[in-house]
Amino acid sequence: MKYILTVILVVVALNAAAQNSQVLYFMNLPQNHLINPALRPSNAVYIGLPVVSGFNLNINNNYVNFSDVIINGQPKDSLISFLHPDYNVDKFLAKIKDKNFLGPELTIPILGIGFSVGKDGYVFLDINTRIESNIVLPGDIFKLALKGNEQFVGSKIDLSSLRGDIKGYNEFGVGYSRNFSEKLRIGIKGKLLFGIACASIDNRSLGIAVNDDYSHTLYADMAVNISGPLTVNMDSKNNISSIDFDDNRFKTTSGIRDFIAGKKNMGLGLDIGATYDVTERIVVSAAITDLGFIRWKKDVTNLKASNHFEFSGLNMVDVVNGTKTIDEVGTDVLDSLKNAFVVSKSKAPFTTYLPFGISFAGSYSVTKNFSLGLLSYSRIISKQIREALTLSANLNLGNAFSTSMSYTAENHRYDNLGAGVAFRAGITQFYLLSDRIPVVWNRIKDGNSNVIIPANWNTFNLRLGMNLVFGNRIKEKSDKPMILVE
């Protein structure tokens, strides 16, 4: 039991999604060009170095929390899991959505450079290693496992939303932004992508129709595309017999380097954004980020299965007329099922598209240094759209000190309070920000060990790191004195 819970905890916690640092948008940090390339920091130059540039950790899931998995039982000190007979399983299932996503995304900055060019131009160069994953579990899977298939009689177990996608790639981006008018600033970043490894489920259709007579029709049209150091072996009946991991290539430095470089899996990406000063105090902005694709060509394996299979019971005609035994009829059905979903293997290159983001924002400067912001960020992942809406209060004292407090509605949670703070000491700028500050925590005791985890883990975001910054651009006032003294 403990192992089951541990697995659930690890899966939910570690497979959490990095989405976006909402609170970053209105802060005076070099990293904010990552979510809108038209944004620029007040520093003339910034350098982000490997490791010290920090990391970005985000946790998102849209369904359960620890307190949904384990609750207090009777007597009061005791605990019961959602699999306990006293736990109302319907209560647990009420928390399950039609699409339950887990989407870990990890961005490790290798190098970041930005510098001013000319009067208002800004050039930035970024090298990042990114690991992105998107797993969507259909709600019907949970219902099927916990309550069985009888509830689906006359309908279908819809698994068409099942997704599984994980990829690692290197991103080389060069961007430029400048003012096109006094009010309009546009930024664009082109990215060259090099895929390291990828596994992707292409689910065109998957489900089980449960008919009124309890017959079942299983239909699937799926492909699994893999690019990685794996060999999938098939037996004579086209069933997967084994999967071998090629660890030989990791025995030499050059082998590891070649693998990480991912030179043969190339792709392109694009970020584009704009800001517009509506008035002296009101600025609106919009951006599309991570628009792109990777063409995977190295170590490719495609596994495809497509067909449908109907099971309406063992046909007893052959048994009754004595031509077959019931065991033989059962074996025939299983063979038919296997043959219906024969896996075909190929090595055709495939393309994956990056989940891209669309943001719309507006800010109102209450004072010179204090502003209020509203940001809408939509993440489009395959056929899903995930929306986050953030209200923020932002204080930017040049680049000496920048802070922001935010309220974000996302992942079906409306209690996400976030904050960010960045301050500069000499040429070093430190930053720490989170879209959701876990205010309430739970303590998990197991023997002598104590673990503190957020009471709510639907959204957890932490970005922290350090930049080297030089200079501080001071925006010249465009207004003219009302009285000109000669």
Add this chain to the structure above:
Amino acid sequence: MKMRSVHFILMIMVLLPAGCIKDTYNLKMLSKKAHLSPNFAISAVKGDISFSDMVKPNDTVVFDQFKLVTLVFKKDSIVDLKPTDFTKATIVKTATIEPGSIDLNIKDFLNHISGDFQFSNPSIKFSYKNSFPDSVKVNLKASAQRNAKTVNLTLAPFGLTKPNLPTQQEISASYLIDKSNSNLPLLISLPPEIINYSGSVTLTASVKSNPVSDNALIPSHMIGSLEIDIPMELKISNLQYSDTVDNFIKSGNNSSDNPIKPENFDSLRVIVSAKNGFPLGAALKMSLFDSSTHTIKSTVNANAILAPAPVDANGKSAGVTETSTTIKFTKEFFSFVNKADKIIFWFTLNSTGNGIVRIYSDYRINFTAAMVVKPDINLK
């Protein structure tokens, strides 16, 4: 402005460390009980089966030209008489039909049935080859026997056709025994385990013959055989077949590792849907039986698992009857599974209405049986 900024920062500084421990979960207090109790429904079996799928025509089961099903039992050479077999008399000579029996080989089956059924039109064909020039009369006695019950055929002696000498030396013919000249329907409807027969054959010479020499002079011969035909024209009232078998549901001795045990089943429903083209209805009962105490522990009843098809005036099926029956095995039933060593099945048949129905080889039954099972799966 500076004051405002300070307030703002202070607010953040207060909020950040304001996080508190809401609950403490001591995993040592976590109950290890874990189970799943889903309802799984699945089609189990199906079939669209005709009588001819169930029973292939053979020596015993015959489909006539109208596809009427008939049971046929044959006994060759029940009579094989030569002149030397007859008494040495001058006018009336007599020979004995050696007593014999026809075993229908249904004793085991009959031991399991009770109730009534009635065959309306059975017949016995006595086929013979006769070369005796004189008048031959057969006095066939037959009786059906089932346990202590006996039913006599009560057949009057009947004459055989003689050959038309001198052009015809031997004649092949038959004599039909049926409800018009005997008690045959009652005899067959017993139904018998064995039919015993015996009797005599009387030969009456047209002229006085020499009792010593004529047998040697005339090489005459008479051979007779019996064929019992039982057309499936019948009426069944609560014909019940019962059988006791070992309790195959019971957990084995080495089942401790098996997470799914019969006693852990919450329920099982078997949903039988049928389109029955046979003019026969069926009911099923199943009981868990403890042979050590001779007690029935629990019973599951399916009173009308099949309803009989309607019939026309001739007793032929005139359509199908649709039924859907749910046989429920409750938690209480499963709780007794391991307390019973036997299972008793009762299978009851009834024919349509009160009249005679006919069984044809092209009758069909279309059925599906689905199971809805709710196990209590212990994941501990």
